[in-house]
Amino acid sequence: MSDLARLKTGEKGRITAIGALGPMKRRLMDMGVLVGETVQVVKVAPLGDPIEIRVKSYSLSLRKQEATQIAVEILK
């Protein structure tokens, strides 16, 4: 078990739980970040944060701090 912030560039994971609450959880849901969804880390910003992920075949960026609240299991 890991969280999204710990995935390396190129790694894929399946979301197992979302720890965020309130507006952030809702926003993640609206953007398609849900339990069971497969996500891939595409890029890390030049300064090390935020990260770009691919979900539902589009690109989404979020801060690592936000990504730590998304639990994932790494997919090989």
Place this chain on the structure above:
Amino acid sequence: MSVSAQARNTEEPAGSAPDLKVVPSRPIVVAVAGNPNAGKSTLINAIAGSRLHVGNWPGVTVEKKEAGFVFEGRPVRLVDLPGTYSLSPYSQEEIVARDYLVSARPDLILNVVDATNLERNLYLSVQLLELGIPLVMALNIFDEVEAKGYRIDMLTIEKQLGVRVVPTAATRKSGLDDLMREILATADNAGARIPRMPDYGPETGAALESALEVLREIHPALLARYPEQWLSLKLLERDPDVLKATNLPPQGRFGEISAEVERAKGADMETLMAESRYRLVAGLTREVLKTPDVRKADITEKIDRIVLNRFLGIPIFLAAMWLMFKLTFDVSSPFADWMDAMTAGPFQRWSAAILGAVGAPDWTLSLVNDGIIAGVGFVLVFVPVIFAMMFFITFLEGSGYMARAAFVMDRAMHAIGLHGKSFIPMLLSFGCNVPGIYATRTLENPRDKALTALLLPMMSCGARLPVYVLFAGIFFAEHSGTVIWSLYVMGIALAMVMGMVFKRTLFRGEAPMFIMELPPYRMPSMRSLCLHTWEKGKHFLIKAGTYILAVSVFVWFLLNLPWGVTHKQDSYLGRTGQATAPVFAPLGFGNWEAASSLLTGVIAKEIVVGTMGEIYAPGRAEEASDEPVPSLSEDLAGIAVGFGEAIRGAAHNVVSTFGVSSLAAQDEEPANSPLKTAVGGAFSPLSAYAFMAFVLLYMPCVVVAIAMRQEFGGWKWFGVAFAYQTALAWGVALLIYQAGSLLGLGG
């Protein structure tokens, strides 16, 4: 791709909506809804063109666009809803969109869908269907779908969702007539085309049915006010806004129904609903979307490999920002100079000629020229820079680079509590704070937007430079460059400090977010860019222009009342200067001249120099001119030639972006001018530095105030900026002067 749409039109029985034909004057109201980046604006621009009317939604500063026109003899009114990803009540945009759909009940919804990103876009579509309003779906950006080799089975979407689907490509204006015809056909058959609630599975269906029964039994009045299926669903979701509007408790009968489902499923109703919607949408997408087996890296990925590269990302970003800054201010400045010359020269001469001819008293000439025309001129010089800024910001947003800029800069900006997108307003503020304030509209989150607007007046704008140039030139001759540089750094450093302070005080507890789509790169259409720029520029011209003009006239009265005042010292302004001077005494410049200059500097900070000129060296401005007065035709010719020169100047500046020019600081005082001598006597180097720091920091100018009011729909944030900046300016100037005096730098 228009065949199916036309074939369907013939299916409709002709004349099935007699009531609409009897009263053709009632327009069909179409609410346009869609995700951000789905090409909604471009589509509306392509349909309605210049008939667009831009305003704000009542009570909020979310932009509202409307267009009324006649299509094939039928009046239509398009109402553009803010671009949203969802209809949840968590952002201003979503609340505005939802409230409009629920309470104004448009005849139908035009749902603009980015066909290249079907799944996430359909998530909003199913929420729109929950409202029970007839819906026509535009599968927009369809040209890219075809180019990518995707195939979309539109008939299945139509069948499964019970809506009509029309493929469009707004940037190429294709499919628009089909779309409009489908809208008319749907409006005419509205009764037969009310969509049913999307099928979210048996449990949800059963819960909805129970909720609806309770509503029918106990709250029949509510059913008349809201779409019934939607209301049941929102009550089950415990939607805070709906509960508040209906005065129902979150527990109660509906809470019980939800709790039962939640126990069975092990998640809260809101999450369950989101999952149900996505399940439906994912299933539908799988069924209708066929993508090529071999996926090639698309253009967006290729560009991002370079633009977001670990080593190249920041240099490319900085180069892009530098280019935008130079273009914004260099392209606009020749036009600003032209407008300035036009109002200062011909306009004032004409008004003098007209007023002289009708025998008006002298003071009216002064009011018209120094109050009104000067005020108009003051508004006009801002117009080019606002237009240029809007153009580039719109381009950055439309092309998709804005999101990348935020992505690259977020780490640095987040350190002081800001958002990656705050960088651009901050940067523009070094040229002029006014476009900076308007550029904050690119920030979606009200918290980030307010904080950015509060901090950006600390970026030393071009209008403050003439003050520094004058004072540093007099007191720090050899080191004037270093002194001016130190003021810029002081502004940035204090902005960082204040950012930390605000983060922990005014904005404490508000969770900032950076969950943002990185949309595909797209070339915005020139037409859409120009229309958008024009709308924004026009908005500024009318709204801000009125205020600025009023302030300019007001200041004229301050300077010229009471009647017959001959010395500036005796005018209301001078008296106010005398009264406030003691406040500045501990800062080292407690004389009425400095105080009066600071007061007029509130209009624009470069006016500090102008007022000082008038006070310290009166008469200089009214030097008699021996040149012959140009005739009307010469003036008109001059204006035309000037415009031509402005175009040439702008072109020249684009080519030689190294050319140094800025909004202000063009006319330098000659050495040993009376003004320099007078200022040299009135200040010491230490008090001069304290004065410059004060000018840097004290309240933002009137135009910034008006821009803030316009962007935030009230004076609140300007009030905060005014209070903290003036206090900070006083404190910092005090510290500089007193500490400097203690260290023996006072002489």
